[in-house]
Amino acid sequence: MGTGAERSDSELLALVADGDRAAFRELYDRHAPWVLARLRHRCSDREVVAEAVQDTFAAVWRSAGRYDGRGDVGAWIWGIAIRRLIGLLRRGGRHQHVVLGEQARDDEALLVSAEDQVLVGVEHGDLAGALLRLSPELRAVVQATVLDGLTTREAAHLLGIPAGTVKTRMMRARAELRGALA
Amino acid sequence: MTSWHLDPEVVDAYLDATLDDARAASLEAHVVTCSTCRLLLADRSDADELDALWHDLVDRLDAEPSSRTTRLLLRLGLRDDTARLLGSAPLMSSPWAAAVVLVMAAAWVLHAAVEANATNVVLFLYVAPLLPMLGVTAAYGPLVDDSHEVTVATPYPTYRLALLRTAGAAAIVTLAGFVAALTLPGPWLDAVRWLLPALALSAVAFALLGRLPPVPVALMLAVAWMVFAGALAWWMGDRAAPFEPAVQLVYLALAAVAGVVTARSPDRFDVLGRSS
Numbered sequence: 001m002g003t004g005a006e007r008s009d010s011e012l013l014a015l016v017a018d019g020d021r022a023a024f025r026e027l028y029d030r031h032a033p034w035v036l037a038r039l040r041h042r043c044s045d046r047e048v049v050a051e052a053v054q055d056t057f058a059a060v061w062r063s064a065g066r067y068d069g070r071g072d073v074g075a076w077i078w079g080i081a082i083r084r085l086i087g088l089l090r091r092g093g094r095h096q097h098v099v100l101g102e103q104a105r106d107d108e109a110l111l112v113s114a115e116d117q118v119l120v121g122v123e124h125g126d127l128a129g130a131l132l133r134l135s136p137e138l139r140a141v142v143q144a145t146v147l148d149g150l151t152t153r154e155a156a157h158l159l160g161i162p163a164g165t166v167k168t169r170m171m172r173a174r175a176e177l178r179g180a181l182a
Numbered sequence: 183m184t185s186w187h188l189d190p191e192v193v194d195a196y197l198d199a200t201l202d203d204a205r206a207a208s209l210e211a212h213v214v215t216c217s218t219c220r221l222l223l224a225d226r227s228d229a230d231e232l233d234a235l236w237h238d239l240v241d242r243l244d245a246e247p248s249s250r251t252t253r254l255l256l257r258l259g260l261r262d263d264t265a266r267l268l269g270s271a272p273l274m275s276s277p278w279a280a281a282v283v284l285v286m287a288a289a290w291v292l293h294a295a296v297e298a299n300a301t302n303v304v305l306f307l308y309v310a311p312l313l314p315m316l317g318v319t320a321a322y323g324p325l326v327d328d329s330h331e332v333t334v335a336t337p338y339p340t341y342r343l344a345l346l347r348t349a350g351a352a353a354i355v356t357l358a359g360f361v362a363a364l365t366l367p368g369p370w371l372d373a374v375r376w377l378l379p380a381l382a383l384s385a386v387a388f389a390l391l392g393r394l395p396p397v398p399v400a401l402m403l404a405v406a407w408m409v410f411a412g413a414l415a416w417w418m419g420d421r422a423a424p425f426e427p428a429v430q431l432v433y434l435a436l437a438a439v440a441g442v443v444t445a446r447s448p449d450r451f452d453v454l455g456r457s458s
Contacts, residue, residue, distance in 0.1 A: 009217075025236070032232055033224035034213045037197055041206060054239045061243055074214040128204035139203055147207050 009073035017065035028057055031074060035081050042148075042158065043085055052085040059084070082148050086157045130180035138173040141166055188212065188219045193226050287362075307425055308411055310359045311379035312404055317355040318348040318387045319400040345388070352384045375425040382433040383407060385440035392444065 007015075007023075009030070015023035032053060039049045059080050067076055131139060144155035145166070152170075156163040188209060195201040196209050213219050224232075356377070363376070383403055390399045411424040423429065 021240075028236055028239075029224065029232075030217070030220055032235065033227040034220055036232065036235070037223065037227065038210055038213075041196075041199065041210075050235055053235055054242065057239055058243060072215050074220070078214060128208070131204045131207070132202060143203070143207065147210065 010067070010069060013060075013064045013067050013073055016061060017067075024057075024061055027060070027073075031077050032057065034074075035077060038078070039081060039085055042082070043089065048088050049085070052081060052088055055084045055088070056081040079149070082150065082158075083154065086150075086154055089160075090157050127177070127181060130177050133180065134173055134176060138169050138176065141169040142173050142177075145170055187216065188222060190222065190226065193219075193223050197223070197226060306363060307376045307422075308408070310363065310376040311383055312407060313359055314352040314355045314380045315383035315387045315403055315407075316400055317352050318384045319391065319396040348384075348388055348391075352380075356380060375430075378430045378433040378437070379407070379411075379424070382436040382440070385437040385444070389440040389444045 007026070009027065012023045012027045012030075016027060035056060036049065036053050039052055040046070043049055043052075056077065060077060067073065131142065134142065140159055141155060144150050144158050145152065148155075148158075150158065152163050152166045155166045159166070161169075192201065192205065192209065196206055201209065209219075213223060359376070359380070360374075363374075387399055387403055390403075414429070415421045415423045417423075420426075
């Protein structure tokens with residue numbers, strides 16, 4: 001966007017693989033803020049989140065060479081970050097405190113973009129409203145599996161519930177959403 | 183690229199965790215791919231906090247001594263990331279290496295004590311095939327592995343990774359066993375007679391690891407091997423019976439079957455060390 005000389009994420013990552021600290025710093029500056037914020041929406045323990053962010057970027061530093069160019073660098077980093085968080089929560093025997101559900105306020109102006117239409121689905125009815133009407137438990141499962149792309153088992157670890165429960169809640173959430181959007 | 187971007191107020195609300203879930207989800211999905219909005223979010227984040235995290239991170243990376251094994255593997259010409267992966271495998275850590283050496287030494291001493299006058303090395307042969315298999319299971323599982331969450335998220339084929347790690351583990355243990363076997367009294371052939379059973383056990387272990395957690399696999403196979411070898415020896419009235427050429431063919435076939443089973447279901451390994 002206007003800054004044509006700017007290096008792309010994958011170019012930075014290639015430099016990081018060669019041990020370029022400056023490129024690593026640039027990558028960190030680009031991605032650490034949103035990774036930190038997003039992890040915070042998954043876990044309310046600030047120390048655990050800080051550790052997860054550090055672990056994530058330590059892993060990026062060490063394994064930049066293993067990024068194979070498929071998919072967004074951002075998505076790759078997030079994949080590491082969310083699993084790192086799950087790992088930390090699991091090791092500590094803690095479970096995540098879902099920061100969800102307290103704010104089911106109505107907001108008229110929904111954020112819509114070409115990309116996000118798939119998610120918000122305004123053409124197919126008020127998905128956002130339907131999501132907000134889900135119970136916090138169901139919404140947490142939708143968030144973990146659909147938005148964060150976790151497997152059932154990973155979602156179970158993140159939310160601290162059995163994998164079977166994740167499946168049944170997902171089924172209920174799906175049924176409710178389908179009903180709300182029909 | 184879209185021309186649509188986030189409003190600063192929305193980003194602020196997100197950072198304060200006061201944005202509703204649906205809009206937060208929309209923002210998250212957008213930010214992953216939009217560098218403009220990432221920048222906006224970064225500008226509105228707590229810069230001091232991120233800076234502090236960065237400095238901790240750098241300190242940590244600088245302090246991180248690459249393990250001795252990793253450095254050795256690097257010197258042997260392995261690629262950096264491959265060397266790190268192998269080096270971080272549990273087998274390469276000293277407790278595990280020590281355990282392997284200990285078992286090997288115990289087998290050797292036991293053998294030397296019991297069979298001081300014998301010309302074969304049967305006792306050693308019974309124990310040795312188990313060791314590479316134990317190496318395989320240990321190199322695989324999350325029980326002993328600290329870095330597996332990162333590994334799972336890394337777009338490096340987990341199947342290849344699992345194979346790489348376990349093969350590395352098996353190779354080292356096998357080599358150790360081979361050296362130990364050569365130092366035993368008896369014909370040199372004895373030093374290699376345990377290799378096929380070891381290969382079969384390792385291959386079956388690897389095939390099973392896609393389906394079961396490591397510890398049950400290790401226990402199951404250890405018991406199965408001992409029962410099989412013991413029963414065969416008793417039945418044939420010859421303690422060396424499990425190592426006769428005809429039986430060796432069975433091991434080879436078993437290893438081949440396990441290899442085929444593994445190769446046909448590589449996606450089994452998508453979740454390396456999945457259970458805890």
